[in-house]
Amino acid sequence: MESAFSSADLSAIWLTFKLAAVVTVILLLVGTPIAWWLARTRSWWKGPVGAVVALPIVLPPTVIGFYLLVAMGPNGPLGHLTQALGIGLLPFTFAGLVIASVFYSLPFVVQPLQNAFEAIPERALETAATLRASASDTFFSVALPLAKPGLLTASVLGFAHTVGEFGVVLMIGGNIPDKTRVVSVQIYDHVEAMEYAAAHWLSAGMVVFAFVVLLLLYTFNPTGKRK
């Protein structure tokens, strides 16, 4: 049998994992403070900020893709900024996909983290404070370890959701090999060109990947009943 994946397929797979990995790292760095703030604050802003973070869950990818394409274009605010910084334009670039995916997958990282932070008993944090732990000490030595299951869920969902992204990439990616042609787009192209065998290999691979990821998550990180 011929190799199941063509070299174009393999480079799409590699690109997809690279994208998801970069996005997950950025999301953990950006999402953790947001989630911490959302979990602890009593500010009036909690509602609006939480709603903005959750927007990508509700919005069609076409809306996000359309606005990002316009905003990152030469006449959009982001486009002005990147051009002024000498970076050039972001659509059709890997960096552009990273930014789009960070926005698109944000709720899948923030929400599990926020739930985990909210579940930390107030008492644990107060105890730390009475022991004269600084705020950052409390966060890193008490809050974060207690939120470990949430952190794992957040990472897995952020990664998996980025792998599963299609609509936004189709709209701002430009389908460039090794830069923006991710697996989901490659599958779409195979189907349109009636290369069903190639489409099957990649699609089945995605199904297996998704199942294994979720299986690991549910097996090793049972939520719900805790002792």
Next chain:
Amino acid sequence: MKLRALFTLAASALLLFGFAVQSAQAGQKITIAAAADLKFALDEIVVLFGKAHPGDQVETVYGSSGKFQAQIRQGAPFDLYFSADIAYARALKAEGFAASEAQPYAVGRIVLWSPSRDAGRMTLTDLADPAIQKIAIANPKHAPYGKRAEEALKAAGVWEKVEAKLVYGENVAQTAQFVQTGNAQVGIIALSLALSPELAKQGGYTLIPDKLHQPLEQGFIITRHAAGNPLAQAFASFMAGKEARMVMTRYGFALPGEVK
């Protein structure tokens, strides 16, 4: 028992909706799947057709020819299929998915189009200019206009120089949109789109010599789904009529019978 009231309400709404859908179906209705280059021309033709057939409904769906071909094979309920490459329509006919022969309706042309640069004086060799960072073409893998664009770039001897700058639209309309938003500076798109009111007011174009690529012979079929449907038949005849041909000519298509 608020919840029970809510369920009753939802159920009645669903029933009402069902009736509304039923009663709306007076007259006949056909759905046309068409290549994206036809977007503006076919919309106008459908309006003209509607005047001659009041009470009947014609719906149009635009996208890439390859996608629609695959969908029709899987039983999509389209009544007519207008492909940007007649070969796609012929393949469906050969496989038994058509209720008519594949009929040629136009020959398309590709153009260089740009809203930001003087595309009226541009040639394919100018695309190598480093000031042009991104060039949009339709995906040659499954969009006929993309295939022809690739052929023309190769024939002009600039393919190696521009390949790294290419971005690929899912169909020729998305290709135009990449350029329209300024994210690509130049695009190779369908003449019919460059002549559309929306794009014509924004930029100039240059015809790409048609000796640089295979002809974009376009063809349509009545699908097996519409076998014996008089409205589908009527629309097919209307395409060959004077009114429809005038619209097609205005959008830069060469017509069957006029082509050398």
